[in-house]
Amino acid sequence: MKLNKSIAALPAGYLFAEVAKRVNTFIAANPDKPVLRLGIGDVTRPLVPAVTDAFANAARAMGTKEGFHGYGPDFGYQFLLSAIAKNDYQNKGVMIGEDEIFLSDGAKTDCGALQELFAADATIAVTDPVYPVYIDANAMAGRLGVYENGRWSKLTYLPCNKENSFVPPLPEKRVDVIYLCYPNNPTGTVLTKEQLKKFVDWALENEALIIYDAAYKAFITDDEIPFSIYQIPGADKCAIECCSYSKTAGFTGTRCGYTVIPKALCFDGLSLNKMWGRRMASKFNGVSYPVQKAAEAIYTPEGQVQIEECLAYYRVNAMIIRDGLIKAGIDAFGGVHSPYVWMKTPGDMKSWDFFDLLLNQAQVVGTPGEGFGPSGEGYFRLTAFNTLENTKEAVERVLKVL
Amino acid sequence: MKLNKSIAALPAGYLFAEVAKRVNTFIAANPDKPVLRLGIGDVTRPLVPAVTDAFANAARAMGTKEGFHGYGPDFGYQFLLSAIAKNDYQNKGVMIGEDEIFLSDGAKTDCGALQELFAADATIAVTDPVYPVYIDANAMAGRLGVYENGRWSKLTYLPCNKENSFVPPLPEKRVDVIYLCYPNNPTGTVLTKEQLKKFVDWALENEALIIYDAAYKAFITDDEIPFSIYQIPGADKCAIECCSYSKTAGFTGTRCGYTVIPKALCFDGLSLNKMWGRRMASKFNGVSYPVQKAAEAIYTPEGQVQIEECLAYYRVNAMIIRDGLIKAGIDAFGGVHSPYVWMKTPGDMKSWDFFDLLLNQAQVVGTPGEGFGPSGEGYFRLTAFNTLENTKEAVERVLKVL
Incomplete structure (x- = not known):
């Protein structure tokens, strides 16, 4: 039986699985020491009332003859695609149509699957550090060569x-x-429109594709920072954009996101919109109807007010982490248009050593920068998704051991 | 930009998309003629009360501090994996463990994605006719060669x-x-344990893998027909099994299924359970928590009684179709341990011609056998998932035009 050796040969475990393993081992050995988790980017605030109501009502309706829904449209219900096109794009001056949007169970799934559109020998670049999914998905497809000394031989790293x-x-x-993620995971930093324009122009000149992960766009609070790559002229001819409700509306356990592939996006006369449509129709069967109703409720006036309140809550947490570290003389980045704060480890400590130090001495869980790529070594990520109380306490505990 | 030409080169549209297109065109031109759909295998009965309650309550709980759930375990919540292992396997004498089960958003997704485990040049066999997803997924991965005269040059067809x-x-x-689906989609036929054992023995001898799609197992009413390939000795060393709640419990629009990969399943010392675990952890983010709670409710005593009632309803429909056709002197197969009835077209009519005839003259939608593969030409599939009333009327209408 001829197996895909590229999956078998992947190094170590998935980053967050390794983090979870170390944390679970610590907890088992120290059941009396409460651990504060600022590691994985998982939200803690419940779904907002508008979303919960729509979700529960649609689930309830699935038990009635009138309200039952079987297979939905391949790319998502029109009510949701229309809400996305209007609210996330058209009303903000970006002309994306309903038929350029593909609903999915989340941006991680899409970020992992979009590489199916590329040839086996397509060449890939990622920023470094980077969200591991882009790399792992391409490595599993055998596109990245050999992994040695923390680097893939055929992958281009763009150090940040x-x-x-x-x-x-x-x-x-x-x-x-090129895979780009802005606001960035893991560094929490952003690109201005001018900085992003350089990448769009480069992609157009070089007939290259940009996969733009905008999962954290809801955290942006400044008009100068692009919420979508399609604000940059020409991006509809070179970019795919992945979006998520996970951080926008606390959907990490609800599972819904969408990917935009403009009809103008063609290479050698082949439409990526059509190719992805074919792929999705053949290998996916749509998102749960009640989940789509829940997502639609995000766009109601109440939904918008309520999710903004949640986002504001996390923004305060991010500020507390960032300011706490900076005041203590530590280099800290991000945390402004982002739920992530990226810090230098003290004295250039190795990031997994720093992880173990924080876990053992402060019972605070973060994510070691090295897990996001070689340029992440010597850095550490803290997230703003815990409660206000835990965030404050975590910062105090971190500062005590530094 | 180097694209995956195998996606761009895929012939025609996905089968059910083509069916939907022709039906929508007919309806637009004939708004006064009600169409009866016995085409796509989509259920019509609402979710049962036990499932609806669990679904809606969990959705409601997502709006509370105590009941909120963020990212779940990569492979599914323990409460559901445990219910599956016990109820679908162990209590029936098949020793599958919780850690051999991977939850997903549906069997279609898994059937499409499992080929990622195979090498680029792995050789594939499918029964003919066949559920198109197995072929399309492998074709998109470039494994099937060239499509000419309705056949893929590198694919082995096992005519049925x-x-x-x-x-x-x-x-x-x-x-x-080898991909096998039993009870079979589209023919509605089954294999006995002895017949299935020949495939398991062959796979063991030849060090080959069987992907066993058991999406329709809930329709089996005879102990001699295997509900799982793992009832056959040695299958844990050569087979992956995909299961779905779509037909078992009306989850077509709710989206949940699972795949079993035994720990004993290894080739060249590589564990497929581990490889798939790595793939799922890296490229998927779990199933919506309320959907998992809904699925768990299927296994409660009330849930079991209620879904059995639904299944009985569809079984009656299948019998009405099958018996109606046979009484009228038409060759009809399946429909006993399956919601599908597979009929010969009258006078060996081409199956798409028969599709158009039934749509235009009887306003009944079925699925042309040719859409499932070359050996499906001259056959036609009807499904038992409509209401009893519509099923009866559809059979009457079909018999009138034959």
């Missing part, structure tokens, strides 16, 4: 660090695809 | 027809993977 203010350089050599 | 009583022959040459 304190020295370049976390603005990635353009690739030195042409690649077929 | 009236002449061999729809029992597929073993492959003449070794292949790496």
Whole structure:
């Protein structure tokens, strides 16, 4: 039986699985020491009332003859696609149509699956550090060569660090695809429209594709920071955008997101919108109807007010982490248009060592920068998704051991 | 930009998309003629009360501090995996453990994605006719060669027809993977344990893998028909089994299923359970928590009674279709341990011609056999998922035009 050796050969476990393993081991050995989790980017605030009502009512309706829904449209119900097109794009001056949106069970799934559109020998670039899913999905497809000394031999790394203010350089050599995530996971930093424009222009010149992960766009509070790559002229001819309700509306356990593929996006006369449509119709069967009704409720006036309140809550947490660290003289980045704060480890400590130190001495869980790529070594990620109380206490505990 | 030409080169649209297109065109032109749908395998009965209550209550709980759930475990909540292992396997004498089960948003997704475990040049066999997803997913991965005259050049077809009583022959040459679906979609026929054992023995001898799609197992009413491939000795060393709640409990629009990969399933020392675990942790983020609670409720005593009532309802429909056709002198198969009835077209009419005839003259929608593969030509599929009233009327209408 000929197996895909690229999956078997993948190094170590998935980052957050490794984090969970170490935390569980610690808890088992220290059941009396409460652990504060600022590691994985999982929200803690419940779904807002408008969303909960729509979700529960639709679930209830599934038990009635009139309200039952079987298979839905392949790419999502029109009521939701229309709400997305209007509220997330058209009303903000970005002309994305309903038929350019594909609903899914989440941005992680889409970010992992979109590489199916690429040839086996397509060349890939990612920012470094980076959300591991882009790399793992391409590595499993055998596109990245050999993994040695923390690097894939065929992958182009665009390093982002304190020295370049976390603005990635353009690739030195042409690649077929660049993955960008802004507001960035893990660094919490953003690109201005001018900085993003350089990537769009480069992709257009080089006939390359940008996969733009905008999962954290709801955290943006400044008009100068693009909420969508399609605010940049020409991006509809070179970019796919992935969006998520996980952080926007606390959907991490509800599961819904969407991907935008403009009809103008073609290479060699092939429409990526059509190709992805074919892929989705053949290999996916739509999102749970009650989940789609829940997502629709995000766009109601009440829903908007309620999710903004949640986002404001997390923004305060981010500020507490960021300001607490900076006041203590620690280099800390992000945390403004983002729920993530990216800090330098003290004395350039290795990031997994720092992880173990914080876990053992402060019972605070973060994510080691090295888990996000070689340029993440010496950095550490803290998230704003815990409660206000826990966030305050976590910062105090962290500062005590530094 | 180097694209995956295998997606772009896929022939025509996905079968059910083409069916929907023709039906919508007819309805637009004939708004006064009510169409009866016995085409796509979509259920019509609402979720049962036990499931609806669990679903709605869990959705409601997502709006509370205590009941909120963020990211769940990668492979499904323990409460559901445990219910599956006990009720679907262990209590029936099949020793499958919780850690051999992977929850997903549906069997279609899994059937499409499992080929990621195979090497790019793995060889594939399918029964013919066949559920198109197995073929399309492998074709998109570039494994099937060229599509000419309705056949893929590198795919092995195992023809199932009236002449061999729809029992597929073993492959003449070794292949790496065989896809089997029993009770079968589209023919509605089943294999006995002895017939299935031949495939398991063949796979063990040839070090091949069987992907066993058991999406319709809830329709089985005879102990001699295997509800799981793991009832056959040795299958844990050669088979993956995909299961679905879509037909079992009307989850077509709710989205939940699971795949079993035994720990004993290894090739060249590589564990497929581990490989799939890595794949799922990296490229999927779990099933909506309320959906998992809904699925758990299927296994309660009330849930079991209620879904059995639904299944009985559809079984009566299947019998009405099957008996109606047979009494009228038409060759009809399946429909006993299955919601599908597979009929010969009158006078060997082409199956798409028969589709158009039934749509235009009887306003009954079925699925043309040719859409399921070359051996499906001259056959036609009718489903038992409509209401009793509509099923009766559809059979009357069909018999009138024959």
